[in-house]
Amino acid sequence: MKKQFKLKEEDIRQLITPMGGCVATDKITVHGEPVDYMVREEPLNDIDSGWQFFSGTETQEYLDDAKNSMVFDVNTIANYDPSIIPYLKLPVGSQLERVRGTNHFNIIPG
Template identity: 60%
Template sequence: MAGNKLFKLHSEQIVDLVSGYGGCIATDRITVDGEPLGYMYREEPHNELDSGWRFFAGTEDQAYLDNLAYSEVYDVNTIANYEPAIIAYLDYPVGSELERRVGSNKFDLLPG
């Protein structure tokens, strides 16, 4: 499915910002539409290549999220290129939920 998408960043624009985190899931609102990342959470990884991180713009409704065509698996480094502010939070543990603080590049940990 990714082959048909026009991504906001082209492959030559992706640089090495972080490594060793593995894969993640992000929606097209971030990678195709270029919306800022607004919400992220970390769940138990599904396998040894999965970081457990899931990234969203925060504007996705349930119908959008239910359509698997609007989400893809990426290396965490790719999403860090779209939103470098996430780098400071990548070592947060499984179960962490963070939401962008309005008007900033900071994320607040949501109460669990």
């Protein structure tokens, strides 16, 4: 079954300087939920930014099913939720959680 993304390809604008790929769940890209949690892990290769984006409503069972997430250009996820943009230059190891009801994120101490 083909996924029906909330944004069409022609709706994606270049909002950030290209920085590679990321992982995001269908809760964001298919269901249209905002990013509530983001983490930057060590990149797997030269085209990986290390960023992973979650809505915060995913269960462990949902996350364990590879069909529920995909690799995207970081710019694509910035189009889904532009509030992530100010945080994208944070270093590997960064974990952030949205301040409920705002477009701001708090850094979770590591």
